[in-house]
Amino acid sequence: MHVTDSLVIGAxxxxxxxxxxxxxxxxxxxxxxxNPQPGGAWQHRWDSLTMLDVHGVADLPDGPAPGRVDxxxxxxxxxxxxxxxxxxxxxxxxxxxxxxxxxxxxxxxxRAGEHAWTTRTLVNATGTWTQxxxxxxxxxxxxxxEQLHTVDYPGPEHFDGKRVLVVGGGASAVQFLGELAPRTAxxxxxxxxxxxxxxxxxxxxxxxxxxxxRRVRAGLPPASVVSVTGLGLRPQEQEAxxxxxxxxxxxxxxxxxxxxxxxxxxxxxxxxxxxxxVILWATGFRPAVSHLAPxxxxxxxxxxxxxxxxxxxxxxxxxxxxxxxxxxxxxPSASTIxxxxxxxxxxxxxxxxxxxxxxx
Numbered sequence: 416m417h418v419t420d421s422l423v424i425g426a427x428x429x430x431x432x433x434x435x436x437x438x439x440x441x442x443x444x445x446x447x448x449x450n451p452q453p454g455g456a457w458q459h460r461w462d463s464l465t466m467l468d469v470h471g472v473a474d475l476p477d478g479p480a481p482g483r484v485d486x487x488x489x490x491x492x493x494x495x496x497x498x499x500x501x502x503x504x505x506x507x508x509x510x511x512x513x514x515x516x517x518x519x520x521x522x523x524x525x526r527a528g529e530h531a532w533t534t535r536t537l538v539n540a541t542g543t544w545t546q547x548x549x550x551x552x553x554x555x556x557x558x559x560x561e562q563l564h565t566v567d568y569p570g571p572e573h574f575d576g577k578r579v580l581v582v583g584g585g586a587s588a589v590q591f592l593g594e595l596a597p598r599t600a601x602x603x604x605x606x607x608x609x610x611x612x613x614x615x616x617x618x619x620x621x622x623x624x625x626x627x628x629r630r631v632r633a634g635l636p637p638a639s640v641v642s643v644t645g646l647g648l649r650p651q652e653q654e655a656x657x658x659x660x661x662x663x664x665x666x667x668x669x670x671x672x673x674x675x676x677x678x679x680x681x682x683x684x685x686x687x688x689x690x691x692x693v694i695l696w697a698t699g700f701r702p703a704v705s706h707l708a709p710x711x712x713x714x715x716x717x718x719x720x721x722x723x724x725x726x727x728x729x730x731x732x733x734x735x736x737x738x739x740x741x742x743x744x745x746x747p748s749a750s751t752i753x754x755x756x757x758x759x760x761x762x763x764x765x766x767x768x769x770x771x772x773x774x775x
Contacts, residue, residue, distance in 0.1 A: 427455025430540030432758025454493025593652030634714025676699030
């Protein structure tokens with residue numbers, strides 16, 4: 416039985432960074448990726464999302480990111496990831512969808528169907544894309560129109576001539592409104608009043624990430640960074656702003672009916688009933704960590720508490736309940752630059768753990 420020093424689950428930005436640094440440190444490892452080709456979650460993004468639209472993609476270690484070109488992100492970034500894997504000869508195996516990770520004494524067993532890998536440590540880099548979150552509202556099952564989530568977004572042309580309800584207060588909702596408002600009727604609803612940022616710098620960004628890290632340290636489910644950074648409009652969303660769609664935001668409805676949504680108390684917020692053809696749930700994602708359930712990593716608060724291996728808030732990667740397990744792209748490292756830093760931190764933590772345990 417071959418036992419690897421480490422095993423990485425996921426070959427997105429964080430997983431590739433972790434693999435690069437594990438290899439640099441001379442640690443025997445393998446990367447299991449569920450997708451049939453390189454690209455991580457980027458390969459599943461909608462066609463209208465170009466490299467001019469994304470908020471920025473950080474360099475991979477020893478691998479400069481593509482520039483802001485007018486090309487589809489779901490083409491540019493997967494090509495970059497694939498070239499990177501080959502250039503650095505990273506040990507990626509695909510497609511492999513991991514079902515569960517079990518503890519076997521001092522070792523970990525990673526199972527995918529009939530296949531299994533045995534490893535001393537684990538780096539989990541599965542992100543969130545496979546776990547879209549759609550809240551339940553009474554009457555949802557009676558709606559006769561379409562209900563789509565961000566993962567299903569087919570592009571703006573699909574919505575021409577339809578009245579679209581966009582649900583959610585994050586960056587994706589703002590982008591969808593920017594694309595749809597100039598071409599069709601839209602209504603925006605959120606649970607909370609949107610917070611728009613005026614000034615933004617690196618210091619403010621670091622403070623926001625620190626707030627997310629505090630939740631993860633305490634074992635709480637991670638919150639999105641945008642929940643503490645606030646929202647901003649890009650040039651391509653100014654036409655939607657001119658049309659007033661962002662100012663006409665309404666609070667969350669109380670129930671869904673066959674032809675629309677209804678508010679029980681619409682006072683001051685518009686009509687009690689809004690007819691819509693499509694409900695577009697831009698309501699975010701949850702971490703894809705169900706395969707780690709056998710390891711019992713969750714705290715009583717519902718999240719996975721992490722320990723930091725350095726002063727950088729984005730290096731909080733080690734599972735407090737099991738130091739064999741590192742989580743990258745989770746909580747404060749859930750961004751491209753955060754994934755890079757977490758990948759390096761995870762590899763360093765793996766090396767430290769192996770040195771301690773093998774020397775004992």
